[in-house]
Amino acid sequence: MSEPPADPPSGAKTAAEPSDTSVGSTGTDPTTVDGGHRAAGEPSADGTNADADTDAGGADADPGVIPDPSPEGSDESLGEIDLDLDEVVLDDEGGDPDEASRGLFDDLLSGEPIFENKEVLRPSYTPHRLPHREEQINNMATILVTALRGDTPSNILIYGKTGTGKTASAKFVSEELESTSRKYEVPCEVEYINCEVTDTQYRVLAQLANKFIEKNEEVVADRLDELGDLAERIGSGSGADGPVADTEFADREALEERIAELEVDQESFEPVPMTGWPTDRVYSAFFDAVDYHERVVVIMLDEIDKLVEKSGDDTLYNLSRMNSELENSRISIMGISNDLKFTDFLDPRVKSSLGEEEIVFPPYDATQLRDILQQRADVAFKPDSLTEDVIPLCAAFAAQEHGDARRALDLLRTAGELAERDRTEMVNEGHVRQAQEKIELDRVVEVVRTLPTQSKLVLYATTLLEKNGVHNINTGEVFNIYKRLCQEIDADVLTQRRVTDLISELDMLGIVNAVVVSKGRYGRTKEISLSVPIEETEAVLLSDSRIGEVEDTQPLVQTRFDN
Numbered sequence: 364m365s366e367p368p369a370d371p372p373s374g375a376k377t378a379a380e381p382s383d384t385s386v387g388s389t390g391t392d393p394t395t396v397d398g399g400h401r402a403a404g405e406p407s408a409d410g411t412n413a414d415a416d417t418d419a420g421g422a423d424a425d426p427g428v429i430p431d432p433s434p435e436g437s438d439e440s441l442g443e444i445d446l447d448l449d450e451v452v453l454d455d456e457g458g459d460p461d462e463a464s465r466g467l468f469d470d471l472l473s474g475e476p477i478f479e480n481k482e483v484l485r486p487s488y489t490p491h492r493l494p495h496r497e498e499q500i501n502n503m504a505t506i507l508v509t510a511l512r513g514d515t516p517s518n519i520l521i522y523g524k525t526g527t528g529k530t531a532s533a534k535f536v537s538e539e540l541e542s543t544s545r546k547y548e549v550p551c552e553v554e555y556i557n558c559e560v561t562d563t564q565y566r567v568l569a570q571l572a573n574k575f576i577e578k579n580e581e582v583v584a585d586r587l588d589e590l591g592d593l594a595e596r597i598g599s600g601s602g603a604d605g606p607v608a609d610t611e612f613a614d615r616e617a618l619e620e621r622i623a624e625l626e627v628d629q630e631s632f633e634p635v636p637m638t639g640w641p642t643d644r645v646y647s648a649f650f651d652a653v654d655y656h657e658r659v660v661v662i663m664l665d666e667i668d669k670l671v672e673k674s675g676d677d678t679l680y681n682l683s684r685m686n687s688e689l690e691n692s693r694i695s696i697m698g699i700s701n702d703l704k705f706t707d708f709l710d711p712r713v714k715s716s717l718g719e720e721e722i723v724f725p726p727y728d729a730t731q732l733r734d735i736l737q738q739r740a741d742v743a744f745k746p747d748s749l750t751e752d753v754i755p756l757c758a759a760f761a762a763q764e765h766g767d768a769r770r771a772l773d774l775l776r777t778a779g780e781l782a783e784r785d786r787t788e789m790v791n792e793g794h795v796r797q798a799q800e801k802i803e804l805d806r807v808v809e810v811v812r813t814l815p816t817q818s819k820l821v822l823y824a825t826t827l828l829e830k831n832g833v834h835n836i837n838t839g840e841v842f843n844i845y846k847r848l849c850q851e852i853d854a855d856v857l858t859q860r861r862v863t864d865l866i867s868e869l870d871m872l873g874i875v876n877a878v879v880v881s882k883g884r885y886g887r888t889k890e891i892s893l894s895v896p897i898e899e900t901e902a903v904l905l906s907d908s909r910i911g912e913v914e915d916t917q918p919l920v921q922t923r924f925d926n
């Protein structure tokens with residue numbers, strides 16, 4: 364690609380991405396400071412004492428020991444000052460305020476790092492080689508090569524579960540396409556949009572319009588430079604056999620006219636604001652910007668299902684019928700989706716136009732994941748820092764999941780970070796298992812944190828029952844506690860039927876386990892149990908400001924058999 368995409372790549376999923384389980388962030392993970400640094404009183408790597416550090420820092424930072432400038436400053440107070448200063452001088456760690464914090468990072472830095480280049484394990488890194496995706500990459504290239512011949516490539520839909528290399532492969536192919544187009548000077552551009560972030564028709568069109576306007580501005584500026592130079596070179600001569608003879612211009616006037624035209628164009632380029640215009644106007648700004656000069660444009664819509672889910676198929680409809688109206692340029696759409704069924708919701712015309720070509724990315728098996736991990740590990744880690752079983756175990760865990768390379772890479776990176784925290788020189792099987800637990804817990808925390816309030820209340824009711832030793836919890840019991848929780852915090856009370864649905868949703872998310880059991884002549888009921896660690900779940904629920912309002916839960920649970 365000639366320019367990095369303005370959107371973060373889907374792999375990056377940016378800061379909010381649940382799968383980024385970095386354990387190195389001391390800011391959010393209090394255990395890093397304790398676990399990674401040292402316990403109070405324990406000697407540090409440089410032989411100093413954690414307590415001494417703190418005391419010295421405290422005395423030093425304490426404004427109380429600064430001499431009192433008041434005129435009544437007595438001998439007594441001077442004596443006190445002397446004493447304090449003496450203490451400070453005696454403690455050679457405390458003299459310089461910069462020295463007060465010594466230790467925290469020194470300690471962490473003192474160990475031999477295990478990583479050579481951790482970045483290559485991050486989702487934002489696009490590898491230059493993608494093992495086990497040769498077939499899909501070749502298929503994409505075969506379709507897109509048309510663009511290099513100046514024709515419109517078929518639209519492509521790429522399907523596959525998360526972490527199967529769809530985005531990485533599509534980006535790889537588009538980079539190749541753009542670099543080849545530069546080599547042969549065929550105008551061809553790829554624009555990447557992450558529809559999870561840019562999820563409305565307005566925003567997609569505005570973002571595309573602005574990208575093309577920016578490119579047009581560059582093209583016009585370059586052209587003006589060229590023509591300006593030409594004008595200077597030919598001086599004031601004119602006429603067909605004058606100095607303009609071997610240029611595209613008949614005479615100097617024609618050249619000047621062209622320069623004036625380009626200057627008008629330059630003035631007319633107006634970026635689209637991210638809100639506020641009518642959609643028609645945004646569409647026509649986009650249309651004009653794309654059609655400004657001849658080119659083939661491939662629009663890559665990553666997570667296209669999110670766009671359809673959020674704002675229907677209007678955008679796709681408009682994009683897919685543009686070619687019949689464009690005069691200079693042609694566009695082709697490359698949609699990427701995790702959801703195999705999203706086309707069911709599309710208008711049949713959009714569906715058939717978008718799915719001209721379909722490419723499926725199957726999940727990786729454990730052996731393929733091993734190859735992918737090995738290739739990254741060779742660059743990411745120092746030589747010999749992984750025990751033999753680390754990569755196979757990461758691969759096996761991720762293959763069990765659903766053949767997700769992102770998960771495998773996360774596991775390997777987290778295992779490495781845990782090993783670094785342990786100050787060991789090698790990453791071993793134990794670190795991988797710990798990493799697996801940590802990632803799983805992070806996932807649970809993220810899922811629970813983002814539940815709607817009503818589901819949180821249902822889940823909180825279940826945790827309260829379980830915490831109070833209730834076994835084989837049934838829907839009625841959950842409902843009773845739920846109702847009381849709602850009353851406590853003034854929330855709407857849903858019907859028991861709806862609460863049963865919410866329990867089923869929690870079951871699908873893997874947060875509770877709800878099994879239907881037959882109670883003979885009393886009919887059937889659901890028995891519910893938590894499938895996630897109770898303490899952490901409760902903590903996340905209580906961090907919700909509304910649920911945090913419930914003060915004393917004990918009486919709520921005691922009255923569970925009321926009603």
Ligand SMILES: Nc1ncnc2c1ncn2[C@@H]1O[C@H](COP(=O)(O)OP(=O)(O)OP(=O)(O)O)[C@@H](O)[C@H]1O
Nearest residue numbers: 373374486493494525526527528529530531768769
């Ligand atoms: N064949 C491969 N070789 C090397 N790395 C790979 C391969 N497949 C996937 N990866 C890596 O796995 C991670 C996830 O890949 P990618 O983002 O392409 O998946 P995706 O299918 O687009 O997932 P999602 O649908 O969740 O966006 C990235 O870090 C990517 O570099």
